[in-house]
Amino acid sequence: MADQEGKYNIKAAALILGIQPGTLRAWERRYHMIAPVRNDAGHRLYTEEHIKILKWLIKKVNQGFTISQAISLMSNNQVQMDSEALNLKQGNSLNGLMDTLYDALIHFEHERINEVLNTMFSTFTMEKVVIDIFSQVLMKIEDSFICGKITNSQRNYSLSLIKARITTIIHSFPFNVHYNKAVFLTFSEKSDDFGQLLFHFYLRKRGVEVINIGAYYSQEDLNLTLDIIHPDLIIISLGEQKDLNKALSLIEMLTLNHQDLTIGLTSVSITTMKPTEREYFSPYIIGETINEWEMWLMERMVF
Structure with missing residues (x-):
């Protein structure tokens, strides 16, 4: 009792x-x-x-x-399952699969790449593969390129293949006219397009229609676009510190003129914000992990 x-x-x-x-x-x-x-x-x-x-x-x-x-x-009454044992078993399997995928990518072995991807998707959840595993493999690819262990061609091939696989998955999700709509806006050519692609996947899997309108041009152009689309959510992506002040000004404008619009900010420049700026704009900062994304959306949108 x-x-x-x-x-x-x-x-x-x-x-x-x-x-x-x-x-x-x-x-x-x-x-x-x-x-x-x-x-x-x-x-x-x-x-x-x-x-x-x-x-x-x-x-x-x-x-x-x-x-x-x-x-x-x-x-589904699986609370009593042995989580530690399962996690250990999957962890060992995962490390081997990631190493195999990395090796297949840098050797341009398309058939072996497909085999290991099929194994991954049959072993782990789709979100685990796309958001966690792909990110780790591409991080290893990037580190290897920076250290001179692989060529630019190997790097580009790996990145383009994984991006194409994620894009194919995104397009496989059904569309519905009653879905919430999200607009993606890029503030810099150097923005993290892979990170944006992952968040695109995350939103589509949750039934959000995503419209990528590319680079920011002007407030007038954006207002006209939003009047056509009528989105529920706008995601502003940054890649360079020099664009931060303009992006923050845009957020203030959107908050004032589009009060029903949920605004999100994703950027490597967030870490360089002044403490006062970070505190003021913290409600707009989406985060970097899937659980941070889920909590951010849960507190702001109704699906």
Whole structure:
């Protein structure tokens, strides 16, 4: 019976779990995976059983699942499965597969590339392969190129093949006129187009229609474009510090003139923001991992 008694408020529960109270609220609001009782003041009270469930979900998230995938596993009565053993087994398999894919890419072995990709997609979730595995393999490719271990041709071949595979997957997702719409806007030719492609994949998998309008031209041009598309979300991608101030000015304009528009900012330049700028624009910063993306969207959009 003690496990069913509410004893932890949200701050205490969040401290035990190692997450922010806002994250916990967002998970409950979005997924309803637990139902904490309320005290006389209306504050949430979490039981030992709630903490146990939440710890398991966070463990799955730390293993590479999204929170929605973790909750799906829980709903399918897989809470008692041996996560440690499974993670170890998949981890060993994953390292070998990534090494094989890297080797096949730099040797231009198209048939072997397809074989290892098919194995990856049959072993891991699509998101795991596209967002996690592909990123790590391309990071190794990039490091090898910088160190002079591979040629520019090997690098370009690897990058173009993986991008093409992701693009094919994106186009395989169905379209629906009732989907939310997202506009992608690039502020620099040196923006992270691979990172943008990954976020494009992430949004399409969640039923968001993505429209890439390319480089920013002018406020007037953008306003006319938004009036045609009527998007729910705009993602501004940056690649260079010199464009940061112009992008931040654009965000202020969009916030003022398009109050129903959700605005996101993704950029390698975010780390160079002044502390006051980063604090002011923190609601727009999407993050770099799939769980950061999921939390950012969950708190701002209804799917």
